[in-house]
Structures are given as structure tokens and as C-alpha cells.
């Protein structure tokens with residue numbers, strides 16, 4: 014990390030990988046602005062903030078709310094964000110095939126996993142200078158080339174759409190910044206479940222290391238938590 018501590022925004026930092034990213038960045042001395050959907054009752058991010066000597070700030074954001082996105086953007090109007098990481102997402106679990114999903118469910122997963130992250134990125138991107146990093150939590154499941162088995166179909170479609178929207182954003186508004194779709198591996202969280210091989214600490218340590226290598230660079234990439242290029 015550079016001499017002056019970077020400011021990192023983690024969207025969706027209440028638990029799981031987002032909380033892990035906020036903790037890892039705080040441990041490395043960054044200034045962290047983490048978002049949660051609800052301030053009450055106070056949760057794990059509030060506990061982290063209480064022990065971080067003012068370096069962790071808890072903001073409110075439901076990524077599907079245009080009003081809340083605009084309010085957050087205006088609260089952060091004076092900030093320079095070195096790393097913007099949109100982590101928030103949902104899955105339908107393993108019993109996820111297209112025929113099993115209602116239209117409403119399909120649209121909700123698309124909205125939360127693909128549309129909402131880009132709404133947030135479009136709204137906050139002006140706060141990220143050239144040399145900064147704009148990232149969203151993608152997935153192994155986003156890879157069209159890598160899909161040999163089907164299953165997790167709505168989730169796959171939503172993360173592939175996320176990747177496509179990130180590429181469009183990078184082409185249209187990259188402006189000297191790195192735009193990254195990040196696969197965290199299969200991780201033991203509420204979403205990943207107890208059988209996942211990776212713990213949160215291993216995944217987020219890797220992700221933070223990988224993002225550090227992208228500071229000061231421009232371009233767009235789909236990478237995993239070890240920095241390995243993923244097939245789009």
C-alpha cells in the first residue's frame with residue numbers, strides 16, 4: 014500500500030466476503046467506508062468500526078434503491094475513493110435452474126446482481142480518480158466459456174450480465190482506471206455454505222493483494238482471488 018492510506022468503499026459489508034474485505038483493508042491501515050442495508054440493530058461492521066479508531070465508517074445502502082444510491086453519492090461528494098468494491102449480491106442456492114425460477118425471481122436476481130452494482134458504480138465513479146480501481150464481485154459462475162454443466166442458471170446469467178456491464182462501463186468510462194470483475198473462489202459464507210473449500214480470510218487476503226497490483230493501471234479484467242485471469 015502507498016504511503017498515504019487509501020480510501021476503500023465496500024458496498025455490501027454486513028457479513029461474508031464484504032465484511033471480510035472491510036476487515037482486511039482496515040487491518041492493512043486503509044480508511045474504509047462500508048455499507049449495510051440496515052444500521053439497526055448494529056452488526057459486525059459496527060463492531061469493526063468501534064475498534065478501528067475512526068478508520069471504518071458505516072454507511073447505509075440498499076443497492077436496489079436509486080434514492081439511497083443518490084443520497085450516498087452526495088454524502089461522498091467530497092471523497093477521493095481509491096478502491097470502489099461492489100460486493101453485494103444474492104444467489105438462489107444450488108436448486109437454481111431456469112424452469113424452476115419464476116419471472117419475478119429471475120428479474121430480482123438480475124436486478125440485484127447485475128443492474129444494481131452498475132447503478133452504484135455509475136453514481137460513484139466520479140469519486141474514483143485515474144489510477145484507482147473499480148471492482149465488483151463476480152463469480153466462477155459468470156464465465157460463459159466455463160459453463161459445462163448448467164445449474165445455478167439464474168445466478169450464472171446474472172453474474173455474466175454483471176461482467177458484460179462492467180466491460181461496457183470500462184469501454185465508455187474507464188478513464189485511466191482499472192475495472193475488475195473479481196471471482197472470490199468458492200468461499201464458506203452464508204451463500205457459499207459449509208462445504209466450500211476456502212475460508213473468508215484466505216479469499217479476501219488474495220483479493221486485496223490482487224487489487225493492489227491494479228492500482229495505478231488502467232484496463233478491464235476478469236480475475237480470481239489469486240490474480241489468475243478467468244475466461245469471460
Ligand SMILES: NC(=O)c1ccc[n+]([C@@H]2O[C@H](COP(=O)([O-])OP(=O)(O)OC[C@H]3O[C@@H](n4cnc5c(N)ncnc54)[C@H](OP(=O)(O)O)[C@@H]3O)[C@@H](O)[C@H]2O)c1
Pocket residue numbers: 024025026027028029030031049050051074075076077100101102103104125129150151152153196197198199200201202203204205206209
Ligand atoms: N461465497 C461464495 O462462494 C461466492 C462465490 C462467488 C461469488 N460470490 C459473490 O460474493 C458476494 C458476497 O457473497 P457472500 O458469499 O459473502 O454472501 P452473503 O454472506 O450472503 O452476503 C451477501 C452480502 O450482500 C449484501 N446484499 C445483498 N443484497 C443487497 C442489496 N440489495 N443491497 C445491499 N446489500 C445487499 C448482504 O447484505 P444483508 O446482510 O443486508 O443481507 C450481504 O452483506 C456476492 O456478490 C456473491 O455473489 C460468493
